[in-house]
Amino acid sequence: MLKSLKQWFFPHICCLCEHYTTNDQDLCSVCKASLPWIENRCYRCGLQLKSNENSIYCQPCIESPPKFDRLCALFSYEPPVTKLVTRLKFGEQLAYGRVLGELLAEAVNHLWYYEKSLPEAVLPIPLHANRLRKRGFNQALELLWPLKKGRQIPILLNACSRLYKTKSQSQLKKEYRKRNMRKAFGVNKPLPFRHIAIVDDVVTTGSTVNALSEVLKNQGGVTEIDVWCICRT
Ligand SMILES: [Zn+2]
């Protein structure tokens, strides 16, 4: 009753089609269903599996797995999600972060962990202090508020630091990305958790989350790392 009254007085407007929504989100059910939801991906790295691959892992992960244990993504990096993510990151429109964060929370609560225990804590991928100052917010952290509303899960804000101001990954070719990320992160102190999730908005080559996973396992005492992201290319 209270919910429907609230909806009556403060209706939500879909951030994609700009019509009123009938649900409690700024995304209508028609637009939600038409998003590029991910399917048939490698359990470990989240890349598309080839139709002839009969494993849940892709061939590169069988031969040389990344440092993280599992990658959970909502969408392929395609329109209109690209628009939402770009606006979240560069347009400083945090309402987009709330919509994407609500979708992330739904997946964490109802989809990704139905047969597995949840990570003990989540770690939004750290930005370098200069970039954080310039942007004013960490988009990975913004994605976590809707999840935090519903459950008591610690958010690790000071566990790791970005040590070097690495060049923006999106400006670099693949072979340079790995080199760019080497020694990019440091662990401030060992963590009291074994199983954690790293949160990022978009995972492209995976070299950033891989570099962070490596230091968390080597210096942070973490043994299992899941990666949660909105988009996987
Ligand atoms: Zn819509």
Ligand SMILES: [Zn+2]
């Ligand atoms: Zn893989």
